[in-house]
Amino acid sequence: MKSKILENKSIKIKKLHDAAYELFTSIGVHNTKIDDIVKNAGVAKGTFYLYFKDKYDLVDKIIIKKATALIQNALQAVAEKQKVGQDDFSNNVITFADYFVEFFKDNQKLLALIYKNLSWDLYQKAMENQEMGGAVKTFIQHFNTHGTDTETAERRLFIIVSMVGAVCYNSIVLETPFGIDSMKPELYRSIARIIA
Amino acid sequence: MKSKILENKSIKIKKLHDAAYELFTSIGVHNTKIDDIVKNAGVAKGTFYLYFKDKYDLVDKIIIKKATALIQNALQAVAEKQKVGQDDFSNNVITFADYFVEFFKDNQKLLALIYKNLSWDLYQKAMENQEMGGAVKTFIQHFNTHGTDTETAERRLFIIVSMVGAVCYNSIVLETPFGIDSMKPELYRSIARIIA
Amino acid sequence: MKSKILENKSIKIKKLHDAAYELFTSIGVHNTKIDDIVKNAGVAKGTFYLYFKDKYDLVDKIIIKKATALIQNALQAVAEKQKVGQDDFSNNVITFADYFVEFFKDNQKLLALIYKNLSWDLYQKAMENQEMGGAVKTFIQHFNTHGTDTETAERRLFIIVSMVGAVCYNSIVLETPFGIDSMKPELYRSIARIIA
């Protein structure tokens, strides 16, 4: 039976993903050796090269997997707020941002991992995500209906994303004196101001 | 004469700085070998270890040196605008930011180098800079005289710095479809909105 | 077949042992480079570190291997003398000592290697040797049956071993004017006197 083999294959891949994620976030990508990954995953070294080109290929795959899940959950959070009556655009954007902030508060190491390994390539792959595309479209449309052109709307989104990301990273990962919780009100005020 | 030795020493350090900067920005810190640095600097390998603990010590020293010079020049740019009559606070902050943006447009690789090697440690060292402290104080005072408390003012500054940094990095280094020049108007509008 | 791999492994280890022994005894441990060892063994440098922690780990392993073999052969020599009727205790000890002396006469460099790298740790490992423990027990028992307590017997053995070792080393390795052959009668007389 073929499925047994395929299942076995998936198990090994998952083990490698999990072991690598644990190591990447705890000791960093640079300090993680292929040897450590396969040892922790309980597979042979050759097996690693059966499924991944190299360490950085695996880093990318892990980040995309994690980011996709995060985006879907954040959109879900906005949808639920809308169900209970929240229809203010600004607030919806802030709800979305807040989901990210709260998530990264609990997953500092993942935040660091993503930030240090960010590339446009990766960004694009995340954007290929169906639902994400829908959310972006909604954002743009809001502006269009208020007399702002698409290009400008895209740029404002870009600024907001960059700002939220950087403030999160600087507050959470770098140990700056400004904790993310104390930053939140000003951060969300800034989002509202940029959108307004 | 002792000065001959001292002078020689400075020359070697400068050569190492220059050679390393060239390599770090062109092929990246990771891909730069100590061997390459000393070969390009025209000094012996031991000389490197006479002045630097390791590769990352040199990275830090180069970043601090470059950042300090940049900050001083940006402040100088603001001072000159003030000489010719510009006294609007928002505009002064934007002038400062614009100096950074323009500089990094011409020094993309330095921007990448700084971003990838950022740490709170390094940030603090930059802040020990005398003039920088003065500029920060001026920023805070402006808010104080307009009824905003110091803490809030500091957080707004933190957001602006994070935002400008991230937009620069994303626009310039990651090859996003939003070029920094097309982003500038929206970026400066955002600064003004956050300050207002 | 798995045995092919296992066999190959033993071959590599043996090659490394042999090459290292040759170098250690001919040019000294200090002057022997890992590079030389692996080159002479015909294996890659990484293979060395697959089996040994560092150079000194290999030195220890070689010494233990050689010493164990030597002890077994010396005991064998005594056993054979006993077979042909020698049952005088003193003579048995001298037979044992003589085997060592003759062996080291032919293996000066090994004697030097052992002496320069002696440690209590190593001594203990040699003593873990089964047969050696038996020989020591026999020695002690002889004294016990002649009215000497165990402690004293152990100390006499310790003195004899130290004395024979030192005289061998000084005569053979240091190039003293007293050749080991001319020393033998006096050395064995001393053993007999200490035992008596």
Added chain:
Amino acid sequence: MKSKILENKSIKIKKLHDAAYELFTSIGVHNTKIDDIVKNAGVAKGTFYLYFKDKYDLVDKIIIKKATALIQNALQAVAEKQKVGQDDFSNNVITFADYFVEFFKDNQKLLALIYKNLSWDLYQKAMENQEMGGAVKTFIQHFNTHGTDTETAERRLFIIVSMVGAVCYNSIVLETPFGIDSMKPELYRSIARIIA
């Protein structure tokens, strides 16, 4: 005045001797770097090479200096015992040996230093010592007057010296279960037996 310069020179040599001795005995010859020696001595690195060929030249010089002083003191101890009436030959030899044992009990590290760096070369230099030659001559003469030939006497001395040295080293430096104090009675009994 020439003497001032010469004095200065001696001071530096002494400082180097002292610093090196401290390092050799505390961390070992192998782990002691020229850099450490000159830093601890408070002189420049070049100065080291003004007075010593290399590290091992200095080791030899230190050992000879220490050994010469020790021998003179041991002979002095025998002379004093003779003054108070001790004229038994065996006891005089044991007195001499005991002085060594007691000294090395308090100077374990020096014992290790000497043992690990022993060479016939060094041994000879120690023997060039005037008083030592006299003591040896006395030893030989005792045997001659009791019907033993010079050669045999020399060999017995050689055995005794080797034995005492090895037992000291093994008991004191290697941390064998036989402490030197508990070994002494048996060791001196052995000396007496060999002489008898």
Added chain:
DNA sequence: CATGAATGAGACTTCATTCAT
């Protein structure tokens, strides 16, 4: 005499990748 910055050979070690089994 004294200095100590500079040297550079080379020691030791790591680890991504391959490939015979």
Added chain:
DNA sequence: TATGAATGAAGTCTCATTCAT
């Protein structure tokens, strides 16, 4: 598919020694 022993290029860093000052 899976393994893991073997590889060896590439790396970091040390330290005895020299020599211009």
